[in-house]
Amino acid sequence: xxxxxxxxxxxxxxxxxxxxxxxxxxxxxxxxxxxxxxxxxxxxxxxxxxxxxxxxxxxxxxxxxxxxxxxxxxxxxxxxxxxxxxxxxxxxxxxxxxxxxxxxxxxxxxxxxxxxxxxxxxxxxxxxxxxxxxxxxxxxxxxxxxxxxxxxxxxxxxxxxxxxxxxxxxxxxxxxxxxxxxxxxxxxxxxxxxxxxxxxxxxxxxxxxxxxxxxxxxxxxxxxxxxxxxxxxxxxxxxxxxxxxxxxxxxxxxxxxxxxxxxxxxxxxxxxxxxxxxxxxxxxxxxxxxxxxxxxxxxxxxxxxxxxxxxxxxxxxxxxxxxxxxxxxxxxxxxxxxxxxxxxxxxxxxxxxxxxxxxxxxxxxxxxxxxxxxxxxxxxxxxxxxxxxxxxxxxxxxxxxxxxxxxxxxxxxxxxxxxxxxxxxxxxxxxxxxxxxxxxxxxxxxxxxxxxxxxxxxxxxxxxxxxxxxxxxxxxxxxxxxxxxxxxxxxxxxxxxxx
Amino acid sequence: xxxxxxxxxxxxxxxxxxxxxxxxxxxxxxxxxxxxxxxxxxxxxxxxxxxxxxxxxxxxxxxxxxxxxxxxxxxxxxxxxxxxxxxxxxxxxxxxxxxxxxxxxxxxxxxxxxxxxxxxxxxxxxxxxxxxxxxxxxxxxxxxxxxxxxxxxxxxxxxxxxxxxxxxxxxxxxxxxxxxxxxxxxxxxxxxxxxxxxxxxxxxxxxxxxxxxxxxxxxxxxxxxxxxxxxxxxxxxxxxxxxxxxxxx
Amino acid sequence: xxxxxxxxxxxxxxxxxxxxxxxxxxxxxxxxxxxxxxxxxxxxxxxxxxxxxxxxxxxxxxxxxxxxxxxxxxxxxxxxxxxxxxxxxxxxxxxxxxxxxxxxxxxxxxxxxxxxx
Numbered sequence: 001x002x003x004x005x006x007x008x009x010x011x012x013x014x015x016x017x018x019x020x021x022x023x024x025x026x027x028x029x030x031x032x033x034x035x036x037x038x039x040x041x042x043x044x045x046x047x048x049x050x051x052x053x054x055x056x057x058x059x060x061x062x063x064x065x066x067x068x069x070x071x072x073x074x075x076x077x078x079x080x081x082x083x084x085x086x087x088x089x090x091x092x093x094x095x096x097x098x099x100x101x102x103x104x105x106x107x108x109x110x111x112x113x114x115x116x117x118x119x120x121x122x123x124x125x126x127x128x129x130x131x132x133x134x135x136x137x138x139x140x141x142x143x144x145x146x147x148x149x150x151x152x153x154x155x156x157x158x159x160x161x162x163x164x165x166x167x168x169x170x171x172x173x174x175x176x177x178x179x180x181x182x183x184x185x186x187x188x189x190x191x192x193x194x195x196x197x198x199x200x201x202x203x204x205x206x207x208x209x210x211x212x213x214x215x216x217x218x219x220x221x222x223x224x225x226x227x228x229x230x231x232x233x234x235x236x237x238x239x240x241x242x243x244x245x246x247x248x249x250x251x252x253x254x255x256x257x258x259x260x261x262x263x264x265x266x267x268x269x270x271x272x273x274x275x276x277x278x279x280x281x282x283x284x285x286x287x288x289x290x291x292x293x294x295x296x297x298x299x300x301x302x303x304x305x306x307x308x309x310x311x312x313x314x315x316x317x318x319x320x321x322x323x324x325x326x327x328x329x330x331x332x333x334x335x336x337x338x339x340x341x342x343x344x345x346x347x348x349x350x351x352x353x354x355x356x357x358x359x360x361x362x363x364x365x366x367x368x369x370x371x372x373x374x375x376x377x378x379x380x381x382x383x384x385x386x387x388x389x390x391x392x393x394x395x396x397x398x399x400x401x402x403x404x405x406x407x408x409x410x411x412x413x414x415x416x417x418x419x420x421x422x423x424x425x426x427x428x429x430x431x432x433x434x435x436x437x438x439x440x441x442x443x444x445x446x447x448x449x450x451x452x453x454x455x456x457x458x459x460x461x462x463x464x465x466x467x468x469x470x471x472x473x474x475x476x477x478x479x480x481x482x483x484x485x486x487x488x489x490x491x492x493x494x495x496x497x498x499x
Numbered sequence: 500x501x502x503x504x505x506x507x508x509x510x511x512x513x514x515x516x517x518x519x520x521x522x523x524x525x526x527x528x529x530x531x532x533x534x535x536x537x538x539x540x541x542x543x544x545x546x547x548x549x550x551x552x553x554x555x556x557x558x559x560x561x562x563x564x565x566x567x568x569x570x571x572x573x574x575x576x577x578x579x580x581x582x583x584x585x586x587x588x589x590x591x592x593x594x595x596x597x598x599x600x601x602x603x604x605x606x607x608x609x610x611x612x613x614x615x616x617x618x619x620x621x622x623x624x625x626x627x628x629x630x631x632x633x634x635x636x637x638x639x640x641x642x643x644x645x646x647x648x649x650x651x652x653x654x655x656x657x658x659x660x661x662x663x664x665x666x667x668x669x670x671x672x673x674x675x676x677x678x679x680x681x682x683x684x685x686x687x688x689x690x691x692x693x694x695x696x697x698x699x700x701x702x703x704x705x706x707x708x709x710x711x712x713x714x715x716x717x718x719x720x721x722x723x724x725x726x727x728x729x730x731x732x733x734x735x736x737x738x739x740x741x742x743x744x745x746x747x748x
Numbered sequence: 749x750x751x752x753x754x755x756x757x758x759x760x761x762x763x764x765x766x767x768x769x770x771x772x773x774x775x776x777x778x779x780x781x782x783x784x785x786x787x788x789x790x791x792x793x794x795x796x797x798x799x800x801x802x803x804x805x806x807x808x809x810x811x812x813x814x815x816x817x818x819x820x821x822x823x824x825x826x827x828x829x830x831x832x833x834x835x836x837x838x839x840x841x842x843x844x845x846x847x848x849x850x851x852x853x854x855x856x857x858x859x860x861x862x863x864x865x
Binding site for chain 2 (some may be wrong): 006009012013016017019020021023024026027063064065066067068071072073074076108112113116117119120123126127130134136138139142143145146149150152153156157164167187189190191192193194195203209210211212213215216217219
């Protein structure tokens, strides 16, 4: 069953076709888009399961739509890093479920935004899935635009006061970064005559001729994807956008969409590590430093936020810092830790945003001061929030621990112990804001009657939150599984071609 | 203050970019990899393999069909994004303006509802409308032999719709965007790609595959034309509906 | 270096255009002007990619009966066709957002918006 060859085409196709049909099914009834989106994501998740099973069995594999073998046609390539589609489907599915009640509370949605909202959510997931499984540079760009455009719109749909402004800022920076990527693809195409990632790598291996275009392309790709990933100092769009979006969207944007930038960087690194054209030490050092600054700065700003969603948004910058630092370390441990943190942070951040979203839905408040005492009023939601918070600090035995531990090991392996300490310092800062939150939620008297009288979230919100929270614990206990799973992928990433 | 920063950033970007383009193969050089690697096969065998004399159409729909599928998804995304962002209650806007008093009345309120159109414009648009439609059909259906194709024809169709709406008023073009039909039209391009891709999967065993067997040439041509028409209808619908939504809000 | 640049003057033109666009995006205060800057950058990148496919004394890659080579590469043209559609989509969404920002705040000047936020 899992060897049926078409799963790879189906996983790209299903969310996009499902999205195209969502406005159609919305004609039937007001509720149908929710069910339709849920069933679309179910089919997609099933395909993702089949793909992950297949890669466990036989390693990376390809599919060529149209039957034109690479480099003449477009190749879909599923490798260990593409297994992130599993978490994309999971979080996407849960976000749809979470939205079913949540969107009712948004005033704008009563007037017909709902079907468009689900369409955009499906398009966003479809774009991300396409981005992670494609093996073609230009196709990468096309799917990146699908997910970026839907992302900009999703930020704006919530109806917050600054939502449209935040979305515009996001769009401006996102569009410039997309252009940098496209320009770089042009450069690579100009010197190799091909767009297939594997073929570009092969043709750059032992490349004779001026290397300047390839170097410029590398710079632009890294800057472009770093903007998408919100690495310091290109993070300025993130806090407003993620805080202004509806909470399920924040979970998808913060947990998944920023990771697209990181996965893009991994794809780029494959080209340059594989071709062995350049010594990447300097670039890696820059990435390590930027990662370190992101960790400390993101955590620092998070500590001083009163708005819970803004705090989570800053903590995303901090966590992206960990991933980028791990990539920059370029040691096996560092890169393995970084790759697994892509998975785990998606789970953790989605837990946190779901829990916070449920709290905002019930109480209508979103600052620590206003939400005092909410932990006693909404016990289950608050427990999920605490599990997420513990995971994001990286306390064992939760999902956040092992990958941060691996990145720290990577720092020592790379003989840069300083950055190991930066990492621990960042975790301590994060610990402070966790303490602030627990203190406010459990040990302070409520200031608002609504908070004291709030009930736990409705099932459609509680279920996704609790599922993710328990996954944070399970992934902590089974932490070795993803680490060993990603290892061959990392080994292939770091190895030069033919060597 | 912002200007010096902008100038220095622009120069900072210019220097590496210029160094990069200086290292590219000489412009127009026939021995550059762009011409000798992938494109060489397209030019050599493109016509019989892809089934279109216009190689751009062949590459777009056949060799790199998934790009075109992604592309129609992008415009569909844009349409849905515009619809989502602009589906707002006018009452909420009114509330906002009462709140801080800064927001002026929206343009729609100020404009006269039945803004008169110059009789010359009115006449000319109606005069050229059938020819524009014919031209659009030609561009769409001849995309595989002449420059043009679904996107270009769709843009012409969409432009025609917008011109007619502006001149004749919304009442006259509304039958074209009936609420039952509209969502199908919005997704027409994406759905056509999925359907043709599935047919291809049945015939050739791969998604978006086109039969290369000479006896099935007619099937392949029909599939290509279906794609062109689907892209054109979807593209036109997207343009028309973005226009209607912007005007309505 | 200068000779290489002179031979690749088409690419140089797109680089210059790209930087002009970048300047406009950063320096201008009005959101629509910022976005126009982005459109200039987009055009620059498209011009660059189209220029990659040009061949000396080339013909358009349309293989009708009496056409004879050398033909320009069809691939960059395909890419730009897709790119243009992407650019149009981004423009539509950006203008929509600007409309909404204007409705809400009554201005689309970036510095005034910063004060209002």
